[in-house]
Amino acid sequence: MSVDSQAAPTPGGIAGDPLTGHRTLLTEATRAEMRQIIARYPQSRSALLPMLHLVQSVEGYVTQAGIEVCAAELDLTTAEVSAVATFYTMYKRRPVGEYHVGVCTNTLCAVLGGDAILSSLEDELGITHDETTDDGRVSLEHIECNAACDYAPVVMVNWEFLDSQSPRSTLDAVRTLRQGGIVRSTRGPEICTWRQASRILAGFGDGQADTGPAAGAPTLAGLRLAREHGWRAPGFDRHEHSADDQQAIAARRAQLAAGPDRPGTRVVEQSEQQPTPQPGAIAEAMGAVGNWIEEHLPGGTGHRDGKDTP
Numbered sequence: 001m002s003v004d005s006q007a008a009p010t011p012g013g014i015a016g017d018p019l020t021g022h023r024t025l026l027t028e029a030t031r032a033e034m035r036q037i038i039a040r041y042p043q044s045r046s047a048l049l050p051m052l053h054l055v056q057s058v059e060g061y062v063t064q065a066g067i068e069v070c071a072a073e074l075d076l077t078t079a080e081v082s083a084v085a086t087f088y089t090m091y092k093r094r095p096v097g098e099y100h101v102g103v104c105t106n107t108l109c110a111v112l113g114g115d116a117i118l119s120s121l122e123d124e125l126g127i128t129h130d131e132t133t134d135d136g137r138v139s140l141e142h143i144e145c146n147a148a149c150d151y152a153p154v155v156m157v158n159w160e161f162l163d164s165q166s167p168r169s170t171l172d173a174v175r176t177l178r179q180g181g182i183v184r185s186t187r188g189p190e191i192c193t194w195r196q197a198s199r200i201l202a203g204f205g206d207g208q209a210d211t212g213p214a215a216g217a218p219t220l221a222g223l224r225l226a227r228e229h230g231w232r233a234p235g236f237d238r239h240e241h242s243a244d245d246q247q248a249i250a251a252r253r254a255q256l257a258a259g260p261d262r263p264g265t266r267v268v269e270q271s272e273q274q275p276t277p278q279p280g281a282i283a284e285a286m287g288a289v290g291n292w293i294e295e296h297l298p299g300g301t302g303h304r305d306g307k308d309t310p
Helices: 028-038 044-059 064-074 078-087 107-111 114-125 167-178 194-201 217-229 243-258 279-296
Strands: 099-104 138-143 155-157 160-162
Touching: 028 044, 028 064, 044 064, 044 078, 044 194, 064 078, 099 114, 099 167, 107 114, 114 138, 114 167, 138 167, 155 167, 160 167, 217 243
Parallel strands: 099 138
Antiparallel strands: 099 155, 155 160
8 A cells, every 4th residue: 555545634624736646644743843843933934945845854745735734834825835835946846756866067067077977877767857766766856056066076865965976986876875775975974865854954853963074175275275374354353263263373474474485475464455457468368268168169160079170
């Protein structure tokens, strides 16, 4: 017997989703948790986003029944709730896989192999963007940006990071998850299921919020260099900073005061103005970029892909 066939109608007369025939799994206990979420906010409608994640944690996606329950609890129209549920791509309007895989192919990830990762997954799974495998285990999403350029190319599974990936490493992770194995995020806990992840996003923690590093070496590279060189942003001295920052800055200033450690080293004072590039220099730089594009990218006059380009 399927899970759906055992589901009771939601209190309030909502029997399910008329578009899909899905009988809702939402119960009075779910409504009680929605009210817990609402109580966190001064304005009740601010609770809508986590409430929609809660719906996904129960139903697997944002069903029509879920929209109606959220609307009733918040005294909103179903149109208002639907507008939010269809605006944000983290909310799904039809079932997705137990493990939802998002591959970034924006500029940096693409340059470093994101397109190859996506292609390898499509070949392996037999699906493409916004599709789910027949066994319901994996769905695939072509994501514009995963906001982790310092670890490109990046893949996310149920919104947990898999950093610095290759086609082989991504396939290994997805195969392991599909077979019921354990995969750990590179900066987080073991990857959980889609419904479990949705419940966490609704604000019901699993006790693993501090698992893994908060920020790795690539993320902190700029901070490390700034400390080493005593660099500081305008207005730095007007703000409070950690004892480590203050000690590092003081040590670097003392070092620079004793003499430069390499030719041309100097401290740029806040009052100094940085030189403004002249229009001619900007045009020259843009021209160089244009020439490179013409020479190297497909469609350019200098590009060669095995055939002569007119």
